[in-house]
Amino acid sequence: MILLESVCMSGLFDFLGLYLARFIGPRPALLAYTLLALVAIFSGISSNITVMMIMGNMTLKLAELMRLRTKRLVVLECIQTNVGGILLPLSSVPALIISLKTGIGFTDFIRVTSPLIALLTVLTIIYSRIIGIEEGDKASVKDLAENPWSSVKSRTALYRSAAIFTMFLISASLSGTMGLDLTFISFAFVAITFLLSSLNPDEIFRSVDWSIPFFVGGFFVFVGGLERSGVLDAIGRAIAPLLKMQMFLAAPLLLLMCSLISALIDNIPVVLLLYPIVEEVALEAGLRPLPLYWALIIGGNLGGNFTTFASPSVLIGVRMLERNGVPVSMGDYIKIGVPLTLMQIGIAMLYLSALTLVGYL
Numbered sequence: 001m002i003l004l005e006s007v008c009m010s011g012l013f014d015f016l017g018l019y020l021a022r023f024i025g026p027r028p029a030l031l032a033y034t035l036l037a038l039v040a041i042f043s044g045i046s047s048n049i050t051v052m053m054i055m056g057n058m059t060l061k062l063a064e065l066m067r068l069r070t071k072r073l074v075v076l077e078c079i080q081t082n083v084g085g086i087l088l089p090l091s092s093v094p095a096l097i098i099s100l101k102t103g104i105g106f107t108d109f110i111r112v113t114s115p116l117i118a119l120l121t122v123l124t125i126i127y128s129r130i131i132g133i134e135e136g137d138k139a140s141v142k143d144l145a146e147n148p149w150s151s152v153k154s155r156t157a158l159y160r161s162a163a164i165f166t167m168f169l170i171s172a173s174l175s176g177t178m179g180l181d182l183t184f185i186s187f188a189f190v191a192i193t194f195l196l197s198s199l200n201p202d203e204i205f206r207s208v209d210w211s212i213p214f215f216v217g218g219f220f221v222f223v224g225g226l227e228r229s230g231v232l233d234a235i236g237r238a239i240a241p242l243l244k245m246q247m248f249l250a251a252p253l254l255l256l257m258c259s260l261i262s263a264l265i266d267n268i269p270v271v272l273l274l275y276p277i278v279e280e281v282a283l284e285a286g287l288r289p290l291p292l293y294w295a296l297i298i299g300g301n302l303g304g305n306f307t308t309f310a311s312p313s314v315l316i317g318v319r320m321l322e323r324n325g326v327p328v329s330m331g332d333y334i335k336i337g338v339p340l341t342l343m344q345i346g347i348a349m350l351y352l353s354a355l356t357l358v359g360y361l
Contacts, residue, residue, distance in 0.1 A: 010161035017058035028066040043084025052313040078317035094300035251291035252349035255299035262303030305341040
């Protein structure tokens, strides 16, 4: 968060956003659709938290510039981060957990999830058009978009921050190969930022929203309490009988249950809990477990879109809006995001059932 805040202060995200606006021109709806698609793509190849912070900052600038409804667009972007999280084994923690335990590979993810991500992204774009994301006239768009450098206070700080951030993304993506912990890499690049970026560390620290890490930490403590008390285990055992149905029914039902539980509890312990139960039931009943594994991956990710606290990327997006004077209550989020989330889960259930029926899984 400190590193990303320093990049924001350099004006890099505003600069990139203005360039994108100039490329697209005075077409706010097309810009919004492009942002929604890019969020899903980038979330597939990077951390959804990182993507939300980068794209969210760009969107806040562009929404003002292009007269877009900021709250609606950012909420939809939050949802898209979790859609993109099913693209690759490294795209999200639930995907990584199942991939490591089952051996589902890179090409398997591309083959199964890329059509679904495309379907869900098209649905999101159609939904954004239905609820309306444009407001006001577009008269000032062209003039404002012609000079992206107007958002940059210091070109030196911009160049240095861009170079440091690029090196951070490369190092983070290669952390496993290098044998370095991601936390160590993050702290190292924060130190490099303070030394070389020409930005004031005091201003960076004051700009960071410290409520986010404290909330996330507290939430994990709460989830840990549920695990130790046996609540999660009881939920898992209650789901077990559903898995003995016909597979084309059991897989989508597991997807639905996993998403509903993940709406209230972080998806990581949910997937860790349900995986051994799924494996045990499948072994006892002689079932093909692969569709059930995909149900955990997809349901765990999409379930994070039901509430503002079920996914870190959603929480970050909401806090970014609030810091920029756009309050988002739980009711606001549910009104905008839950109808789309329900439709996405419905499509995912049908998609998984169809793949199971035709023997694709």
